[in-house]
Amino acid sequence: MSPKLLPLISQIGTRHGSRAFRTCQLKCANQCDHAEPNTSGNEHIQTVLQSAFSRRGMLKIGAAGVAAAGVGALASSIPAAADMTATGADKGNGAFPGFGQRGDLTHGVVPPNRKDDIVIPNGYDQAVIIAWGDPVEEGAPKFDANKQSAAAQAKQFGYNNDYTMIVPLKDDRKALLVCNHEYTDENLMFPTGKYDAKTIAGIGLAAHGMSVVGIERVGRSGQWRRDKSGTRYNRRITATTKFDVVGPAAADPRVGKVAYGTFGNCAGGVTPWGTILSGEENFNGYYDVTGAVPAQYATSYKRYGVPTTVTKSAREWSIVDARFDLTTTPTEAFRSGWVVEVDPYDPKATPKKRTMLGRLKHEGATTTITADGRIAVYLGDDERGEYIYKFVSAGKYDENNRKANFGLLDEGTLYVARFTGDGTEDGLFDGTGQWIALTTDKKSFIDGMSVADVLIDTRLAADKVGATRMDRPEDIERNPVNGRVYAALTNNSNRGGTFAVDEANPLAKSHTRATLDGPLVEQSGNRNGYILELTEEGDDAARTSFFWTLFLVCGDPTAQETYFGGYDKTKVSPISCPDNVSFDGSGNLWISTDGNVLGSNDGIFTVPVAGPKRGQVKQFLSVPFGSEACGPLVSEDDKTAFVAVQHPGETDTATFENPSSTWPHTHPFPRPAISCVWRKDGARVGS
Secondary structure (H helix, E strand, O other): OOOOOOOOOOOOOEEEEEEHHHHHHHHHHHHOOOOOOOOOOEHHHHHHHHHHOOOOOOOOHHHHHHHHHHHHHHOOOOOOHHHHHHHHHHHOOOOOOOOOOOOOOOOOOOOOOOOOOEEEEOOOOEEEEEEEEOOOOOOHHHOOOOOOOOHHHOOOOOEEEEEEEEEEEEOOOOEEEEEEOOOOOOOHOOOOOOHHHHHHHHHHHHHOOOEEEEEEEOOOOOOOEEEEOOOOOEEEOOOEEEEEEOOOHHHOOOOOOOEEOOOEEEEEEOOOOOOOEEEOOOHHOOEOOOOOOHHHHHHHHHHOOOOOOEOOOOOOOHHHOHHOOOOOOOHHHHHHHOOHHHHHHHHOOOOOEEEEHHOEEOOEEEEOOOOOOEEEEEEOOOOOEOEEEEEEEEOOOOOOOHHOOOOOOHHHEEEEEEEEEOOOOOOOOOOEEEEEEEEEEEOOOOOOOOOOHHOOOOOHHHHHHOEEEEEEEEEEEEEEOHHHOEEEOEEEEEEEOEOOOOOOOOOOOEEEEEEOOOOEEEOOOOOHHHEEEEEEEOOOOOOOOOOOOOEEOEEEOOOOOEEOOOOOHHOOOOOEEEEEEOOOOOOOOOEOOOOOOOOOOOOEEEEOOOOOOOOOOOOEEEEEOOOOOEEEOOOOOOEEEEEEOOOOOOOOOOOOOOOOOOOOOOOOOOEEEEEEEEOOOOOOOOO
C-alpha cells in the first residue's frame, strides 16, 4: 500500500493566525484565500461603521488623524461610552437588576502561551470526558489506530468535536452530551501507508457527524465523566445516516424528502423542547467533479463555492460513494447546508434537515422564545461578506406538550439583517437595523424566486434585498439575563483588499502587533474580529427592528484600534478571532477563539456585559498547541465549564508518526476531545 497524506500541502506556515494551511484546506477548502462568493455590491458593515462615526461629526481631526488614532482610541475617549455602563439610560445599555451580585468574574487570568495542554487558573482542575475513538454505541471495539475500520468508527466517538451541549436526564447526576464532529485530518489519524484510499475514505465518512453520549457527575463536584455503565441514548450520526428533509423546500426535486449524512457541522443550539440543532457549514469542499455539471446550477454553485469544473476534493469520498461526484449526482450539493435537528432522547428517531431555516454555511442555530411565545432562531453565515439571519415561527411553543413543538421550525418567516449607522449625537459607536423578510413557508417576498428558491439559494435571495455584508458572522446568541443578542464576527483577512479601506477603518492598515516572539508588522486586515451587541425593539425577538453597538474590537490591547466596551485597556487580556459565545447564569459573556493572530494558543475568555466592569476581557483558559477552542459551555448550575478541543497539533508538517501535539497525552499522537473544568472548592466557575 502506498503512503497517503491528505491533502498535499504546498505552503508551510500560519497564513491565518494560529491556523495552519492544512486546517484551512481541510476545514473550509481555503475559503479565505478565494474571492468572496458575494459579489452583490451590497453595503458592508465597515461602511456602516464609518457612518456611525462620520454622521455624528466625530471625525474632526481629518482622515490622516483618524488613521493614526484608530477606532478604539476614538471610542474610548467619549465620556458617554463610560456612562452607559453605569446608568442604563441609553437604549437599554446599562446595568441590570441583580447583575454582579453573585456573578462577578474573579477568576485568575491565564497568560498567553503555547503549551501543549489546557491551561487553567489557580484553584481549578480539569479532566477529559471523551476523546476521538472512545466507545459510544454498544459493541464499539477498543480504539486502536492500527486496527481502524469504517464499521468501528461508526460506533466510536468521531473526530474534531465542535459544538457541545449538555441536556439533562431525570437523575441530576447524569446527563447527555451531544456534539458535532466537523471534519477529519487524515494526516494525523492514520499511520502512514497503513490503509488504502477507500478504507481511509470510509473511516472519514464515519468520523464526521454527531455523537450523543451519556455522562455522569463525579460525586457532587463540577467534574463529569463518560457514563461507562452504558445508556440507551448513546448514538452516532455519520455522513451516511438517513435524514428526513422537512419544510417547504422538501418538495423541490433539487432537494427531495430524504438525504444521507451530515458533515461540516460547526456550531448549533438547543431548542426549548430539548432537541439539538446543528449547522452544516463548509459543505462545499466535499465534492468531486469528474466532468460537466448542469449549466442551470452554475450560478447557485458559484454563490456557495461549490466546484463547477473538474475538481478533486481533499478527501475524494466519491471513490466509495458516488453521490459525492457532482457530475454523477448534481443535486447532491443542495442536500447540504441546512440546519439539522436531532432528538437526543430518542435514538431511533430519524434526524431532520429543516429547510425553513434556509440553506447557507450555517455556523449554528440558537433559539429563544418571543414575547408572545413563538420561537426565534438566530443564524450566521460564516464566510467573508455574508449575512446574519433570523427565523420566527408562526406557531407558539407549548411547554406542556413536547411533541406539539416538533413542527414549529417548518412554518414561519425567514429574515436577513440590514445595519445602518445611527445619526444621533449619543456618542456611541452604534446604529440601528432591520430584519428584512425573505419568505414565509407559504409566500416568497423576492421577485422571481419561489419559496423553495429562497430557501435553497438563500444567499441569492438576501443579495436582492440589500442585506448588510459582514466579516464572517459566526455564533449569534441571546443573553438570557439582559435579552440582548451577541454576534461574533470572527475576522476578515482581506480587509483592505476586496473590501475597501476607509478613514474610519484603520483595521486594514499595516500595524505593529505583539507576539510571544516580540513585535512584528503585519498587513492584517480585520484579523482580530468584533463582538456586536444587538438590542431588539422591546427586548422582543419577534420584532423586526433593533439597535446595535460595537461591544468589542478584538486584538492586542496596546493597539490603537482595539476597544473593550469602554473599559480600561491596560486591564484586559488580548483576544483574537472570537468564534463562539455563551453565557453563565449571571449573563456574563464567555467567548471561544479560533485562529489567534497574536502568536499564542486559542482559548476561552470571559467578559461582563454590564456594570462597572463591562468590557473587562479575561482569559479563562487556553487550549493545547495547534488546536481551536470550541464551545464554550457553562453548566446550568454554573459549576462546570466545558471545552471541546478541536484539531490539536494540526500543523502543516505534522504526521501521525511526527506529531506537533500529543494532547490529551493518552497516545503518542493527538486526539480531539471534550474536557470539563471546575473549581476545586465546588463553587461557581468564573467567580
